[in-house]
Amino acid sequence: MGxxxxxxxxxxxxxxxxxRVGCVIVRDGRVLGQGATQPPGGPHAEICAxxxxxxxxxxxxxxxxxxxxxxxxxYGRTPPCVDAVVAAAPGRVVVAMGDPNxxxxxxGLARLRAAGIxxxxxxxxxxxxxxxxxxxxxxxxxxxxTWIKMAASLDGRSALHSGMSQxxxxxxxxxxxxxxxxxxxxxxxxxxxxxxxxxxxxxRDVAVPRxxxxxxxxxxxxxxxxxxxxxxxxxxxxxxxxxPVKAARLARRNARVIVLPGPEPGRVDLAAMMRWMARNxxxxxxxxxxxxxxxxxxxxxxxxxxxxxxxxxxLGDALGMVKLPMLSHLDGARRFDFVDVHAVGKDVRLxxxxxxxxxxLQTAATxx
Amino acid sequence: MGxxxxxxxxxxxxxxxxxRVGCVIVRDGRVLGQGATQPPGGPHAEICAxxxxxxxxxxxxxxxxxxxxxxxxxYGRTPPCVDAVVAAAPGRVVVAMGDPNxxxxxxGLARLRAAGIxxxxxxxxxxxxxxxxxxxxxxxxxxxxTWIKMAASLDGRSALHSGMSQxxxxxxxxxxxxxxxxxxxxxxxxxxxxxxxxxxxxxRDVAVPRxxxxxxxxxxxxxxxxxxxxxxxxxxxxxxxxxPVKAARLARRNARVIVLPGPEPGRVDLAAMMRWMARNxxxxxxxxxxxxxxxxxxxxxxxxxxxxxxxxxxLGDALGMVKLPMLSHLDGARRFDFVDVHAVGKDVRLxxxxxxxxxxLQTAATxx
Numbered sequence: 001m002g003x004x005x006x007x008x009x010x011x012x013x014x015x016x017x018x019x020r021v022g023c024v025i026v027r028d029g030r031v032l033g034q035g036a037t038q039p040p041g042g043p044h045a046e047i048c049a050x051x052x053x054x055x056x057x058x059x060x061x062x063x064x065x066x067x068x069x070x071x072x073x074x075y076g077r078t079p080p081c082v083d084a085v086v087a088a089a090p091g092r093v094v095v096a097m098g099d100p101n102x103x104x105x106x107x108g109l110a111r112l113r114a115a116g117i118x119x120x121x122x123x124x125x126x127x128x129x130x131x132x133x134x135x136x137x138x139x140x141x142x143x144x145x146t147w148i149k150m151a152a153s154l155d156g157r158s159a160l161h162s163g164m165s166q167x168x169x170x171x172x173x174x175x176x177x178x179x180x181x182x183x184x185x186x187x188x189x190x191x192x193x194x195x196x197x198x199x200x201x202x203x204r205d206v207a208v209p210r211x212x213x214x215x216x217x218x219x220x221x222x223x224x225x226x227x228x229x230x231x232x233x234x235x236x237x238x239x240x241x242x243x244p245v246k247a248a249r250l251a252r253r254n255a256r257v258i259v260l261p262g263p264e265p266g267r268v269d270l271a272a273m274m275r276w277m278a279r280n281x282x283x284x285x286x287x288x289x290x291x292x293x294x295x296x297x298x299x300x301x302x303x304x305x306x307x308x309x310x311x312x313x314x315l316g317d318a319l320g321m322v323k324l325p326m327l328s329h330l331d332g333a334r335r336f337d338f339v340d341v342h343a344v345g346k347d348v349r350l351x352x353x354x355x356x357x358x359x360x361l362q363t364a365a366t367x368x
Numbered sequence: 369m370g371x372x373x374x375x376x377x378x379x380x381x382x383x384x385x386x387x388r389v390g391c392v393i394v395r396d397g398r399v400l401g402q403g404a405t406q407p408p409g410g411p412h413a414e415i416c417a418x419x420x421x422x423x424x425x426x427x428x429x430x431x432x433x434x435x436x437x438x439x440x441x442x443y444g445r446t447p448p449c450v451d452a453v454v455a456a457a458p459g460r461v462v463v464a465m466g467d468p469n470x471x472x473x474x475x476g477l478a479r480l481r482a483a484g485i486x487x488x489x490x491x492x493x494x495x496x497x498x499x500x501x502x503x504x505x506x507x508x509x510x511x512x513x514t515w516i517k518m519a520a521s522l523d524g525r526s527a528l529h530s531g532m533s534q535x536x537x538x539x540x541x542x543x544x545x546x547x548x549x550x551x552x553x554x555x556x557x558x559x560x561x562x563x564x565x566x567x568x569x570x571x572r573d574v575a576v577p578r579x580x581x582x583x584x585x586x587x588x589x590x591x592x593x594x595x596x597x598x599x600x601x602x603x604x605x606x607x608x609x610x611x612p613v614k615a616a617r618l619a620r621r622n623a624r625v626i627v628l629p630g631p632e633p634g635r636v637d638l639a640a641m642m643r644w645m646a647r648n649x650x651x652x653x654x655x656x657x658x659x660x661x662x663x664x665x666x667x668x669x670x671x672x673x674x675x676x677x678x679x680x681x682x683l684g685d686a687l688g689m690v691k692l693p694m695l696s697h698l699d700g701a702r703r704f705d706f707v708d709v710h711a712v713g714k715d716v717r718l719x720x721x722x723x724x725x726x727x728x729l730q731t732a733a734t735x736x
Contacts, residue, residue, distance in 0.1 A: 083470050154674070156689075190371070306522070306682070312705055315692065320523055321523040327686065336680045346574075
């Protein structure tokens with residue numbers, strides 16, 4: 001299963017909106033065939049592995065199939081994989097996670113069992129879910145898996161009062177941040193960051209076959225048409241301000257304006273934005289924004305993980321990482337779990353995850 | 369040498385102001401004797417190891433002596449260890465670090481070499497220096513090795529505006545903090561913390577043979593005689609305010625007032641305070657203070673390490689970890705190195721160390 005997960009990792013950037021899946025067919029400790037899901041419309045992992053075995057002239061009847069996700073049992077752009085698996089007559093199928101779509105979870109496994117094939121489930125479940133948290137979130141709850149990337153000093157300062165934030169963390173941390181950008185479907189920022197830094201929001205330090213889509217939360221539709229992030233593919237602009245004239249002008253810069261007003265004037269309905277993105281096939285959102293949007297997303301309960309780079313420096317009187325309402329008691333603070341702590345160059349990367357949100361995914365993806 | 373270091377670790381709390389030293393005598397992979405430095409006035413590690421070998425009926429002539437610190441060559445409360453080592457006629461002596469006293473470094477090794485004993489130096493040098501950074505700092509630069517213990521949210525907030533700071537971090541992090549208190553000679557805090565929290569400043573979660581001394585920076589000598597920290601052994605109060613009447617009253621609470629006025633009124637000369645402590649045999653200072661004193665110590669360049677516990681929570685609008693002057697450019701920020709990153713319960717401990725200060729110790733302790 002470790003090898004199947006590693007195969008799934010190799011297609012991290014190309015399967016969206018489909019899940020990243022790997023499959024290895026083994027007999028007597030020997031690999032007969034292996035594969036990973038190809039870009040949408042292409043074959044899924046099980047089919048790739050079967051074709052690989054055929055190309056090697058191997059017979060797979062009676063072999064053990066390791067697959068990181070329950071084989072699909074429905075017609076999409078491709079026929080159901082489970083039929084091909086059953087036809088191959090495996091001796092056993094080992095599955096890491098179930099199909100996270102609550103309406104489908106278990107039907108692939110049921111088909112295998114009905115064909116008399118022994119099925120083992122839940123092997124490397126957490127690792128498989130990590131690879132496809134976004135797919136699982138979209139399928140099970142109708143919103144993308146969303147993380148905020150932050151960079152700050154040890155005392156939580158992300159910029160000086162002068163606005164200077166380049167560079168608190170070092171080059172390896174910034175490159176690692178680009179790897180997180182690269183795996184996401186959407187890189188989201190706020191109008192404050194656009195006006196302050198005029199970022200390109202592209203992936204630069206990682207070789208990727210496609211750039212993630214760019215998106216901006218711009219409540220009052222104040223963005224300048226000369227912003228650098230418009231260079232390239234279509235940009236999504238989420239706004240509360242319905243201004244067809246400006247929207248038309250922005251369309252000429254390849255921007256799509258989506259009007260989703262929230263309860264407060266000039267504020268986007270962030271939860272609706274997340275649902276909109278999931279409907280538009282977004283699995284994973286990488287947020288790279290200032291304290292305002294970061295805090296607003298946290299307050300709106302739109303954040304699943306925090307990817308924070310902490311630099312070995314204390315800055316004292318400088319700008320904070322998140323704007324959040326003042327608390328009167330610590331019980332009011334929502335705690336996450338540190339799930340990964342890692343040195344990255346001279347900095348440290350701390351990944352935090354809200355446990356209730358991970359629990360929901362786990363429940364949805366537990367094989368039935 | 370690993371075993372000798374482990375022995376030195378066992379006397380972490382009892383050798384001060386002497387260094388923590390371990391010695392293991394080995395022949396053909398067999399331990400003939402071992403020992404660690406005893407409390408002041410008691411035998412040093414080499415003598416303990418020789419006595420242990422004698423008690424076992426082992427002859428140590430020709431054996432290899434592993435010792436974490438260069439054997440002493442001068443008469444203190446005990447005769448020089450190097451004479452006893454030479455008399456034992458070892459086949460070889462392996463030493464981790466030199467004597468950090470610049471006037472003494474090398475003389476113990478020279479005595480061994482003059483006696484024709486082969487000497488190997490620098491084995492596990494960093495680990496040995498870690499154990500005795502305080503001794504090395506006091507000997508080589510005349511100030512204690514000083515760390516600040518901090519606890520904060522991921523966004524660097526150490527307390528709510530309401531003053532509430534109990535408890536941002538969890539019980540395991542607090543217990544680990546007590547282990548750092550325990551190894552120090554002095555636990556230092558500021559008047560702000562005393563008036564806000566009325567702390568006891570004692571070691572509670574670790575079994576220790578002695579409590580570290582308590583000390584307070586109280587520029588205006590405003591401390592109340594009813595403060596809880598006066599319960600117990602003598603407390604040092606560093607002040608800029610010469611008030612013999614109050615000092616006499618405080619003396620009845622077992623407080624010793626040390627007047628060290630700095631350039632600004634009501635401010636203690638913190639560098640002079642550190643020199644005063646070293647003259648009074650303090651090797652290691654554990655600072656547990658609010659943002660004011662923490663920032664002042666950093667600004668006065670009195671800090672060697674930062675021991676920061678980061679909790680998995682974001683607090684936003686709350687109090688910061690350190691008060692430091694506003695910077696106009698990031699180049700002005702003094703960077704440390706993260707030397708240890710560690711999960712402690714649900715929190716993460718990050719240890720930072722200023723590399724120039726460690727370099728100074730390394731230079732002083734390099735065996736000659």
